[in-house]
Amino acid sequence: MSLLTIMPSGKTIEVEAGSNLLAGILAAGEKMPTQCGGEAKCGACHLFVIEGRKSITRMTPVENAKLDTIIGVSSKSRLACQVQMGTEPVTVELLGALSGF
Ligand code: FES
Numbered sequence: 001m002s003l004l005t006i007m008p009s010g011k012t013i014e015v016e017a018g019s020n021l022l023a024g025i026l027a028a029g030e031k032m033p034t035q036c037g038g039e040a041k042c043g044a045c046h047l048f049v050i051e052g053r054k055s056i057t058r059m060t061p062v063e064n065a066k067l068d069t070i071i072g073v074s075s076k077s078r079l080a081c082q083v084q085m086g087t088e089p090v091t092v093e094l095l096g097a098l099s100g101f
Pocket of ligand 1: 041
């Protein structure tokens, strides 16, 4: 198990190691409208990983290529649908309207 903290709401939930980050965010009751069903195609699940980046799965070429098309990416950017949780606590920041795609 690991802890997932979601900003700006500050909700913290327990998630299984190896579980999908987007699924955890939705399970916490956060709204993250996606259009591609987790295929790294829509970019709607773009967020910043504030803490715990070393614990989550590495970025794949497919995810990296999609992030290259999104406005406002940073070194903290990930696509939630492409991230599997590790065993360390993770804090993410949902970008909402701040994420251009
Ligand atoms: S859900 Fe579409 S890119 Fe993640």
